[in-house]
Amino acid sequence: MKLALISLAKDDLDGHGPIALLPLFAGTLLDLQINAAQRFGCEKFIFLCPVTHGALLQKIDAMKQQGFDAEYVRSPSDLVQYASDQDHIIYLADGILPNAEIVDQLSGPPQEVLFTVLQAEEYQEFERIDLNQRWLGIVSLNASRLVAMIDIPDEWEVGSALLRTAVQADCPRAIISDRRMGAGAIAHIQSELSAEQFTRRKLRDMPAEKDNFLNRFLLRPLIKRSLPKLWTKRSAPQYLQIFSLTAGLAGMVTAGFGYAVASLGLLLLGSNAQFARTSMAQFDNGIKSRDWTGLVLDLLIASSVAILVLHASSAVTLAANLVIFLLLLAHLLLLRTGPGNIRLALIKPDIRLVLLILLLAGIFGPIAFGIYAAALYSGLSLVLDRFLARDSSKNPGIEQD
Structure with missing residues (x-):
């Protein structure tokens, strides 16, 4: 022993x-x-x-x-x-x-x-x-x-x-x-x-090479500034967990009433809170167990966006919008679970970037435009990701993460 x-x-x-x-x-x-x-x-x-x-x-x-x-x-x-x-x-x-x-x-x-x-x-x-x-x-x-x-x-x-x-x-x-x-x-x-x-050294060395531009240049710097204050509150991870799930549920409720901007804003806030909580988990001093909060929040976000798509679609456009929405989900899932390439990390979409695209679309026009734009962006990213991965496999001298 x-x-x-x-x-x-x-x-x-x-x-x-x-x-x-x-x-x-x-x-x-x-x-x-x-x-x-x-x-x-x-x-x-x-x-x-x-x-x-x-x-x-x-x-x-x-x-x-x-x-x-x-x-x-x-x-x-x-x-x-x-x-x-x-x-x-x-x-x-x-x-x-x-x-x-x-x-x-x-x-x-x-x-x-x-x-x-x-x-x-x-x-x-x-x-x-x-x-x-x-x-x-x-x-x-x-x-x-x-x-x-x-x-x-x-x-x-x-x-x-x-x-x-x-x-x-x-x-x-x-x-x-x-x-x-x-x-x-x-x-x-x-x-x-x-x-x-x-x-300070640990904060400086927080891994950021896999972050896209939204996380690296906006969210990650804000989190690094906030963590020293959050660490003084030992219950901060639980508060962030509660906030992220509450925001997700509130976003789903407001989506049910058809308030796209309010719903997407709440979902984005909840996702940002979960991102901060995940960053804190890198410094967790206890035995780490499986974190189900992120999975639950992703399901709430997907359900809320699906409801918003239903509200924004007519009988003629409903089928097409749902197909594009499912393609968007498939793209994000493949990008998350795939091998990935470090050279593409800066433009690689994630759930927060997609929510920001949908929020901007909801502010300036129909959310369906945001679904199409996000699906096109994620699809192009997926193609580039797989192309670079295949190119690197043919040229082993190219360093991958």
Whole structure:
């Protein structure tokens, strides 16, 4: 069994409490460390905290209510009783957060490994192992090696003791290159300032290469500005979920009365709220489950637009309009589920762009014109997408996402 040992032994540089309890995104740094440990495959969580903190006790109680095996210890001697010789322990030092690449490496079969970086002036904050390397605060060890720590003094740092144990056992070392360190392989958060810098970097690096022009140049910048404020409200994702579904239902009701502009405006607002919620989910600190909100909202949008098409059609044009509407849905579905090409991303339509086209058509004329325009636009995008995909398959040298 894999055990996660997460340290809360050091206070932040501002003296406000353990580094792991610094606020980050919608929770704390500790939440992100626990999330990383879950992805390691850890089944038990042990928190090393020499001084009891109410926030940690509340976190442990919440984890136990969710069915997790969580405990906290105050000293190395207490630590030994929670692990057997058959267990494997992964230690995260104070303020240390690995990136996805290291998480994937540790999520495989248990292996002993010590993560290090070559000695350089910019890595002075990390503990030195020898003349050539410094330890990055992550070590994976067989729990049987904890026996060597039974007699160490309580005032010793467990992290340093684990490091000495790993070095004496000739534990294999994984050396992280300067390039990977520069790309954020290890985040070392020590204060509110470094937490803020980490947050800004994560916001800056939010994936946007697959966004079309509406998302990339309008919605994504607005979301990046809004997220820091939304993170201060832990219930913000639930509020956004409620708003998006409520807007979808309201849009469907107004569509039933034939108010095209009002209906499409509500649907667009609901879709934008869901887009913001999806962006927040990238930083979700809990175990991710299947999100049905987007699917429900898409069904509400499709139903509402179908109702508007019925209202806007005469007996003569009804069949043609419905056929074009179904073609539009098929185009969007194929574009969403297809392989896609990064070169086409900027003009690739999605549900929000289609709603904007329909809204403009409803303001300046019949919504049927918007259906035809959106179907033509999505159809051309689909043809280009498939053509570029086929062209790239014939020329493997062309990079695809």
